[in-house]
Amino acid sequence: MRILVVEDDLEAQRYLVNGLKEAGHVVDDAEDGEIGLSLSLSRPYDVAIVDRMLPKMDGLKLVEELRQHGNVTPVLFLSALSEVDDRVKGLKAGGDDYLTKPYAFVELLARLDALMRRRHPAAVKTRLQVGDLDLDLLTRTAKRGDVSIDLQPREFRLLEYLMRHANQVVTRTMLLESVWEYHFDPQTNVIDVHISRLRAKIDKGFETPLLHTVRGAGYMIRARA
């Protein structure tokens, strides 16, 4: 994947670029908004990581300009600003996701994966399948093998999100934001409890577990152990 990093804090930029390269991505970097804009307009990127406050051209402005040129590259904002309504501003300007500094690298990677996948959506799906787990989005029913699984509406949404991002790490924050639409730190890890309930429904009594905990990162649903 080709990723553009626009970040003026050089040390942060170095860590970001190195980390992304280690994860197997091709990375270009820019130190200010103007270079960032000209790079993003001249080369095709799968995703752009844009700091919110940049010299020469503000991150918001950069994305607005980019969108005005008809460029739809997914953009993830990084922001060190206070957060209450800044997220809304970022998303309004045309950003696709928003991460507040300081962030954990796994969180960033997971979100980039989700953004890139969103860019290449398969044909509109009415069924999701992972291993022998089968989720019918039309009838809102779940089946594992021949056993039908009874899910609460929220559990269904949780499972749907996990399965849409199968084989991908999904962080607790991502789940809280996407499934519950909350953008705050819930102090106690409430998500873990929801996951263990879901796990009891889809994995209990089956030979191969599908829902895995990824240490220090979050969760992943995948067919093979």
Next chain:
Amino acid sequence: MRAPRLFRSIAFRIVFIYIAIFAVSAASLVWFTYWNTKRELDAQTDQTIDAEIVGLSEQYQRLGIGGLDDVIMSRSVRGSQGLYLLTDMQHHPIAGNLDGWPAMIYRPNSFIEFNYERRVGGVSTLRRARGRVFTLTGGFQLLVARDIHERHETVRLFSTTLPWSLMLMLFLGVIGGAFMSRNLLTRLDSINQTSRDIMAGDLSRRVPVRGSGDEFDVLATNLNRMLERIERLMRGMREVTDSVAHDLRSPLNRLRNRIDAALRRLPTDSAEYDEIESAAMEVDQLIATFNALLLIAEAEAGLAREAMERIDLRDVVEGIAELYEPLAEEKGLSFELAPSGAAAIAGNKRLVAQALANLVDNAIKYTPEGGKVRVSIDDTPSGVALSVADNGIGIPADDRARVLDRFVRLEASRHSPGTGLGLSLVVAVAKLHDARLDLADNMPGLKATLVFPHDTKRQVPRGSGAAADRSEMNRSI
């Protein structure tokens, strides 16, 4: 029931009081003029009567009763102003132009007013007279009076018209008052509307100035100047929090990055990995505390007011309850949601949800197994009350005020995870929403209640209103 708005308006009351004072003054003036004129006229009449009595009694002394009789006869032309009656001791008429002794309260040597009958051309009319009775030597009674009927009629007419005139004056005054106060109310309304918009978060609004240079314009100009200053201060505040956030977040970010980079290079089963991972967790805790502090600062400075919208507390409660219910269940607590109707408030949904989450989180944390956590919404006269009640360990009455301060953690909570900022954030969110946070004894346990002011009179953005309508429909289906 409350009086209509017009009658409660200060302009209307001022005009009304003014009219009342004016009416009383006018009435007193008229009454005084009347009283003084009557006194003067009476004095003139009385003088004439006294002079006649003196003249007649001289005639009597000189000529005796016969002579007096003649004089009275000659003066008593029917229909004249002068009225006379001479009687003996038993009130039998001897001479005069009055037919008989009139019905009156007799007081010797003082003036009296009485009615008498006058016949002109076969038509008799009742007329008013004023006169005096004089007792002559030998017991003869002499009544000398003057007809004051015309004057009396004028006075009577005057005194029946006066109350009506006053009533008309009051009536016109009330209409004028209503008109004037409506005029003032329109201008005050525009000021009030602007203040409400500003309190709801739209700091760019200004009070309209008409350009007439009157007191309202001066008030509007002063308010606008004040608003400009507030807006500038708020912008400054926002810049300060932003730069504090930026200056602290950047190094924290680099620290977190370095730890991440180190972790990536280590095998996950090594002792170093565990060590560094726990360092990462410490940093995350530090970040959480910092974020909470920043959020509190922002909420307290009212910076988040820009993101205020009409929200239904019931949605917030259902969402948070759904999120936390499994956690409560896992701890062996019963989680109860009191049913309620729609409860609209003006608020920042994210912050209200976070505040409620903090309260619920605390309730679950400090209630032992088998306990109960109950979330309820009540529409009270003073506002919409959002309560989280538990039957856990509670907070001693003496500590209730203290726990709202930042970083305060009671002995009982010393060993459970948390930043010590949970309740401070709830306080800040309450302040931002003009809400009140009450901590009460739930006997046993704690009952935390947030009382939000009713969302009245506030304009609802069209979009969210329609959305609310839709969800209302879904609910009823």
